[in-house]
Amino acid sequence: MSQDPVISKKKPAFPVCPELDAYLETFNRKVEIPIFYEDLLRFSGSVVVYDNKEEDSLWVRVFYSDSDRKEIDLSLKRVYSILHSDGGDRIFQYLNVDAVDFCTFGNSKPFRIRVRNILNDNFTYFYVKKTDASRIYGLELEHMLSPYNLNFLVYKNTLIEEHIAGIPGDVFIKEMLPSCSESEKSQLAKEFVKFNERCMICLLGDMRSYNYVVIPVHDFDHVVYKIRAIDFDQQCYEGKLAIYRPQFFKENRIMVEMVRKKLLVDSVDQYKVEERSIVAKRILSSGNRLKRLVEIAKKDTISRPEHIDRLKKEIYDLTLDMQFKKCTHMGEILALALDFVRRNYEHVSMKQIIEKKIDI
Structure with missing residues (x-):
């Protein structure tokens, strides 16, 4: 940690x-x-x-x-x-x-x-x-790239957001997590890994436990838990990559410890790949809407120059993609991050097709 x-x-x-x-x-x-x-x-x-x-x-x-x-x-x-x-x-x-x-x-x-x-x-x-442009980008990205749709309205200087129902993460961790069964904790650990990965890909920051909700879904004879962001104030703004990874906030320490106890390293890697693949599929299926939004963000001012300089260096250290070093706007970093996920997914998919000798 x-x-x-x-x-x-x-x-x-x-x-x-x-x-x-x-x-x-x-x-x-x-x-x-x-x-x-x-x-x-x-x-x-x-x-x-x-x-x-x-x-x-x-x-x-x-x-x-x-x-x-x-x-x-x-x-x-x-x-x-x-x-x-x-x-x-x-x-x-x-x-x-x-x-x-x-x-x-x-x-x-x-x-x-x-x-x-x-x-x-x-x-x-x-x-x-x-109204805050960076928050609007966050709402739109959540709508297109997460499992959830969002309903909101913007008019001049006012933003209207629908309520996202669920149990606040801090309340759930304190009051409900201790009584969860071992299998429920394993499923929650998996969901937290995926949530952590999705936030990093989409550059959604500050997902401390009170900024997301846990949603119990009854499925046949058991309960499945989902994690959903409810605050998009820190979309594409901060310079530290760790701020876009919920695992590094002390408020989520119990969730991180649960991941360590319940999941093997190979399982964590598997769930990260699954989430990247799902996001890549949503990127591909979003069509011109996402492309248009990202093109606007690439020219928009939604962060500070010092934050942009720091984040592009930290993401380069993680990906070794030289394109990040050329970014001058936060929207350009976002565009490259999404494109990096998409390209890796398409490369792996094409490799599997070739290896299996499937006729395209």
Whole structure:
């Protein structure tokens, strides 16, 4: 286990360039919404939100004046309808905005909106955040290259994200992992290896245990656990390669120890190859959408020059690919990393075809 990597204390929010804005409009991510992040900052008071153990959740529940509350509630219902339905107002009568929570922890300082269906008391959340180009790249890459689809909207300086359901990683490690069976721990170890590899390939950083969720899936007579990222603030920004590898964070130490105890080195290598192959297949099947996104990122400013210089050197040391040394933008490093995975997959696949003498 390496020393816990140090993350920059303050990451700036990068503006959306015209090319990325056009991309978002092409793929229906850019939709006009009736409320902006700044509108929600007009709250007149707040109270601390405690979790079920009466501990500070780091969220505060905010309140608005009577005159603002009616307008804000209506606008948030419309955002919910745009995000989850057809944008019409006929469902408004069945919706209630139960709470607007504000988080002062971290860079994004999001608002969490709880919307409830009054007919059956089912509820869901969505988040209102400040627009950040690097976060948008992270959301799009997760949508295309992970096993999961993501629903989000961007309009001017406001980003709307759907809620990703699951058990927060830190909560799972502390409260649920000790009671998992040995076979469940082995399966979790495998999933963590794959999650670690996928984050490194896609340059998604800061996957400490509270930035991902563990999702239990019931399959016949047993439970399968999946790990899914929920925070994309550190996409393609930091200069240390270790920050893009969840295994090096002290918050994940228990997961790393579990991998060491439950998996042989050959098994770890096998699961890494499996994940690289799956990502390569998604790259190939994503078509022009991924190509267009990466081409935009290659010219965009989403990191600092010193971070770019450090990361390209560290990735060169890992891959010995001279192309990384020529990069001047973080998007170029990302493009080469994805291309490196794709080329290796295609080379191995072609080699297997030749060795087996299969007619192409």
